[in-house]
Amino acid sequence: MISRKLKDKMVHYTFFGIATFSVLIISFIFIFLFVKAYPAIDALGTGLLSKEWNISRNQFGILPAIYGSVFVAIGALIVAVPLGLGASIYLSEIAPNRIRMILKPLIELLAGIPSIVYGFIGAILLGRFLYDTFGMRGPNSFLAAILILGIMALPIIVSMSDDAMKAVPKDLKDASLALGATKWQTIRKVTIPAAISGITSAVIMGMGRAIGETMAVMLIIGSVMRMPVPFFNVFDTGNTLTALIAVQMGESHGIIINVLFAAGIMLFTIVAVMSIISDYLQVRTTEKFEGKR
Amino acid sequence: MSIRKLLAIWIFFVSIVVSIIGFHSLAVQSDIGYWIMAGSLILISLSCHASGIYSYLTKKDGKNLMMVLYGSVILTIASMSFYIPDVLDLRPWEIYARIPDQFFFALIMLLVGIFTSYLSFRPYHNYSKEGAQSGALYVLHVTILLTLLPLFIIIFNIIFRGAGGITYEFLTEDIVSMGEQGGVYPAILGTLAMIALTAIIVLPLGVGTAIYLAEYARKGLAVRLIRTAVNILQGTPSIVHGLFGYAFFVLIVFNGQKCLLAGALTLAILTLPIVTRSAEEALNAVPGDLRDASLALGATKWQTIRKVVVPPSLPGILTGTVLGLGRAAGETAPIMFTAVYFSGAGTPNSLLRPIQALPYHLLSLYRLVGYRDVENQAWATALLLLIIVLGINISAIIVREKYRQRF
Amino acid sequence: MIKKILGILKDDGECVYKELPNGMKMRIEDFDLWYGKTQALKSVNMNIKKNKVTAIIGPSGCGKSTLIRSLNRMNDTIPSVRTEGQIWLDGYDIYDDTADCVDIRRKIGMVFQKPNPFPFSIADNIYYGCQVNGMKVDKDEVVKRCLKQAAILDEISDRLGDNALSLSGGQQQRLCIARALAIEPDVLLMDEPCSALDPIATAKIEDLIHELKKDYTVVIVTHNMQQAARVSDYTAYMYLGELIEFGKTKQIFENPKEESTEKYITGRFG
Numbered sequence: 001m002i003s004r005k006l007k008d009k010m011v012h013y014t015f016f017g018i019a020t021f022s023v024l025i026i027s028f029i030f031i032f033l034f035v036k037a038y039p040a041i042d043a044l045g046t047g048l049l050s051k052e053w054n055i056s057r058n059q060f061g062i063l064p065a066i067y068g069s070v071f072v073a074i075g076a077l078i079v080a081v082p083l084g085l086g087a088s089i090y091l092s093e094i095a096p097n098r099i100r101m102i103l104k105p106l107i108e109l110l111a112g113i114p115s116i117v118y119g120f121i122g123a124i125l126l127g128r129f130l131y132d133t134f135g136m137r138g139p140n141s142f143l144a145a146i147l148i149l150g151i152m153a154l155p156i157i158v159s160m161s162d163d164a165m166k167a168v169p170k171d172l173k174d175a176s177l178a179l180g181a182t183k184w185q186t187i188r189k190v191t192i193p194a195a196i197s198g199i200t201s202a203v204i205m206g207m208g209r210a211i212g213e214t215m216a217v218m219l220i221i222g223s224v225m226r227m228p229v230p231f232f233n234v235f236d237t238g239n240t241l242t243a244l245i246a247v248q249m250g251e252s253h254g255i256i257i258n259v260l261f262a263a264g265i266m267l268f269t270i271v272a273v274m275s276i277i278s279d280y281l282q283v284r285t286t287e288k289f290e291g292k293r
Numbered sequence: 294m295s296i297r298k299l300l301a302i303w304i305f306f307v308s309i310v311v312s313i314i315g316f317h318s319l320a321v322q323s324d325i326g327y328w329i330m331a332g333s334l335i336l337i338s339l340s341c342h343a344s345g346i347y348s349y350l351t352k353k354d355g356k357n358l359m360m361v362l363y364g365s366v367i368l369t370i371a372s373m374s375f376y377i378p379d380v381l382d383l384r385p386w387e388i389y390a391r392i393p394d395q396f397f398f399a400l401i402m403l404l405v406g407i408f409t410s411y412l413s414f415r416p417y418h419n420y421s422k423e424g425a426q427s428g429a430l431y432v433l434h435v436t437i438l439l440t441l442l443p444l445f446i447i448i449f450n451i452i453f454r455g456a457g458g459i460t461y462e463f464l465t466e467d468i469v470s471m472g473e474q475g476g477v478y479p480a481i482l483g484t485l486a487m488i489a490l491t492a493i494i495v496l497p498l499g500v501g502t503a504i505y506l507a508e509y510a511r512k513g514l515a516v517r518l519i520r521t522a523v524n525i526l527q528g529t530p531s532i533v534h535g536l537f538g539y540a541f542f543v544l545i546v547f548n549g550q551k552c553l554l555a556g557a558l559t560l561a562i563l564t565l566p567i568v569t570r571s572a573e574e575a576l577n578a579v580p581g582d583l584r585d586a587s588l589a590l591g592a593t594k595w596q597t598i599r600k601v602v603v604p605p606s607l608p609g610i611l612t613g614t615v616l617g618l619g620r621a622a623g624e625t626a627p628i629m630f631t632a633v634y635f636s637g638a639g640t641p642n643s644l645l646r647p648i649q650a651l652p653y654h655l656l657s658l659y660r661l662v663g664y665r666d667v668e669n670q671a672w673a674t675a676l677l678l679l680i681i682v683l684g685i686n687i688s689a690i691i692v693r694e695k696y697r698q699r700f
Numbered sequence: 701m702i703k704k705i706l707g708i709l710k711d712d713g714e715c716v717y718k719e720l721p722n723g724m725k726m727r728i729e730d731f732d733l734w735y736g737k738t739q740a741l742k743s744v745n746m747n748i749k750k751n752k753v754t755a756i757i758g759p760s761g762c763g764k765s766t767l768i769r770s771l772n773r774m775n776d777t778i779p780s781v782r783t784e785g786q787i788w789l790d791g792y793d794i795y796d797d798t799a800d801c802v803d804i805r806r807k808i809g810m811v812f813q814k815p816n817p818f819p820f821s822i823a824d825n826i827y828y829g830c831q832v833n834g835m836k837v838d839k840d841e842v843v844k845r846c847l848k849q850a851a852i853l854d855e856i857s858d859r860l861g862d863n864a865l866s867l868s869g870g871q872q873q874r875l876c877i878a879r880a881l882a883i884e885p886d887v888l889l890m891d892e893p894c895s896a897l898d899p900i901a902t903a904k905i906e907d908l909i910h911e912l913k914k915d916y917t918v919v920i921v922t923h924n925m926q927q928a929a930r931v932s933d934y935t936a937y938m939y940l941g942e943l944i945e946f947g948k949t950k951q952i953f954e955n956p957k958e959e960s961t962e963k964y965i966t967g968r969f970g
Binding site for chain 2: 005011014015016018022025026028035036082083089090091094101108113115116119120121124129137158182184185213214233249250261268271275276278279
């Protein structure tokens with residue numbers, strides 16, 4: 001019979017082993033994407049980052065897709081941030097507990113709707129609506145993608161900012177109220193400044209979601225590999241990294257596949273950097289209020 | 294009730310009505326016409342003037358003139374709108390779009406309406422700081438409504454357009470003639486099989502990682518690395534999971550064969566951080582006193598975890614896992630290169646064979662819209678997918694609310 | 701052989717045995733403790749007599765809780781804690797490399813500041829310690845005996861299956877004492893056991909401590925000087941991590957040798 005102390009040690013190491021899995025997976029993802037992307041990087045070099053995409057001339061510049069990803073993400077933030085902040089302030093500071101108990105799950109449900117459903121609704125309803133209103137060339141446009149992504153980023157921004165503002169100690173708010181400030185002044189001058197790094201982290205995560213979103217975007221962006229003209233033209237069609245990969249993967253072969261993996265690395269890196277920043281900000285918020293040991 | 298308050302209430306209601314008319318005509322693309330728009334703005338403008346001048350005459354306070362100034366701004370907007378062309382054609386600027394004047398009219402009414410109703414709280418509270426507060430709270434109420442609006446639009450549309458398509462045949466048959474007829478039976482089974490398999494793979498990994506992070510981890514490089522990895526994994530776009538699943542599981546592990554197991558493994562990686570984080574949160578919610586009490590009684594760490602820490606956090610762990618699975622059930626990108634066919638895979642019968650799945654079915658049907666008569670089937674599939682995914686999520690949320698532990 | 705009977709030390713571990721003077725249960729020798737870079741205990745020396753109650757008093761932040769948590773190595777659960785010096789239990793150093801803190805805690809029970817019953821039934825709370833230590837005992841009998849020793853059996857004898865969290869604060873704390881008794885420790889540590897309780901519950905616990913010292917050696921941390929005077933036989937006064945004065949309770953309270961002790965006891969600071 002093994003003594004229970006030895007068993008305790010073994011259990012410890014087993015859990016450590018399991019925990020290292022995440023690290024292993026991340027490195028595997030990076031390695032395998034890189035291995036598959038290498039032929040394209042090798043053959044095309046910096047041509048990969050040009051804005052020329054022409055299959056018959058063997059030009060595979062993914063710049064239009066990178067630009068498209070950033071464009072829709074920023075657009076989505078412009079839609080989602082004001083709404084999301086307002087909603088989260090309402091949820092965390094104003095809503096009576098009873099209403100909060102109903103609204104918070106509803107917002108979580110909004111986050112739970114599968115992205116393919118968003119894409120389907122976006123393409124069939126929103127795309128046609130915008131087409132009817134603005135008489136564009138077709139139902140696909142950056143505008144449709146921006147609106148759908150804005151809606152999809154909302155629940156993340158709302159629930160993460162809500163957490164950040166809930167983490168601000170009540171004593172702090174009480175102190176402000178006791179000094180004769182109104183609730184709104186307290187929110188503006190105490191709660192929001194105190195929670196600002198958590199809110200920023202929420203916005204970054206929302207942007208990460210918008211950049212990484214695939215199914216909703218690929219159905220309404222148009223999947224045309226060129227930059228919008230002029231560069232801010234929301235009525236134009238274009239492409240994003242995610243849509244490029246999802247659409248081309250099924251219908252291509254040869255070096256295009258490798259190019260798609262290179263696009264995948266690009267995407268992975270952008271989003272990984274964003275989650276690291278966002279996480280750093282979140283840790284800072286908790287440390288601010290809970291103190292460091 | 295003073296005249297000042299009555300005027301403020303009047304402004305509030307008129308602006309609400311104006312903004313609702315604006316929103317309605319924006320949504321259904323109806324033309325309100327210039328004179329209706331201008332008329333309603335002039336009405337608001339006059340009310341603002343009246344309110345400002347009345348307050349000024351009774352109180353002689355300069356800040357009351359703000360309402361007069363704002364009324365004049367609205368009047369200017371109303372008269373300027375006269376110069377909006379019938380159709381603003383953007384094509385000369387190389388932008389292929391035409392914006393009709395009715396869009397601008399509706400937009401102006403909506404924005405002016407919301408802003409004026411916000412402003413009306415100030416005269417009501419006699420320009421004190423309570424006025425600023427109630428105005429701000431009002432705007433917050435509007436934002437929460439706008440945030441939930443898409444949820445209702447989506448659910449309303451899907452239910453009304455999809456409900457007709459859900460028939461006995463739809464639920465029990467395979468695809469017939471490219472989805473025009475038949476149903477989604479194999480896709481339902483495929484999705485269920487996939488998330489069941491995902492759950493089996495991800496539970497030990499996710500809960501194990503969470504136990505390590507919550508109970509054993511101390512500060513150090515290894516722990517920092519693990520945490521960072523979990524965070525990056527959580528943010529990783531699902532299409533990247535799909536690429537990795539294809540490059541590793543399909544091409545290397547399974548010799549180029551798309552299959553159920555490859556899809557479940559990919560989804561397990563996708564859900565791992567969700568399960569880990571929620572399980573860790575649940576474990577951390579167990580107060581440290583209980584751990585101390587158990588250790589002080591001579592229990593080993595593992596006994597303490599097993600008997601004292603894990604049982605009360607089980608509901609939280611399960612909720613997180615189920616939420617993760619709800620996400621997995623609706624994902625398309627990770628499985629489209631690793632596990633699914635649109636048709637022909639049949640009901641799942643082997644781990645090493647491809648399957649059909651609802652999200653991918655919806656995608657494929659959407660691609661056929663316009664070529665074949667599948668739109669009704671697509672709406673029905675969307676409804677079914679929504680029912681399954683939201684059903685999973687709602688049950689998880691109910692479990693969480695019901696078993697929320699209080700120490 | 702003795703090692704095995706005591707069960708403190710690993711079976712094969714070579715260890716130092718140091719005969720403690722007669723009647724002495726524990727001895728703290730030049731004990732230092734750091735939290736990271738902050739030194740919380742500075743070269744503490746103290747003797748704990750068998751079957752007596754030893755109280756540790758001092759202003760908040762003086763290290764009294766840290767010291768009592770050191771006596772059964774509960775500080776091991778806090779990362780960044782570092783110690784130097786020895787604490788002897790029946791002649792064996794519990795901070796020796798070969799000593800195992802799980803076994804030490806079985807010999808030295810502890811009751812915490814805030815009542816912390818497990819969210820199980822009352823009976824399961826008591827039995828938990830026997831279960832994890834693999835003690836072959838009759839559950840009913842152990843539950844009855846411990847609850848009786850903790851003077852709470854009469855109040856709750858008909859609710860043994862109820863969740864322990866349904867008890868009042870004072871009852872919870874006596875349950876925690878009963879739970880600590882179930883594993884038959886030699887020493888019972890109490891870290892401000894009454895600080896979260898009302899005066900009536902406090903009085904009951906103080907009576908209980910008098911009863912307990914017949915069978916156990918009790919160490920109690922308290923911020924309440926009257927309580928220390930009432931329940932203890934020996935008193936230690938700590939200040940800023942140092943043991944300022946240690947002696948018979950009567951002497952400490954009536955005739956303190958150190959100026960600082962006198963100031964604290966007469967309430968001029970603290």
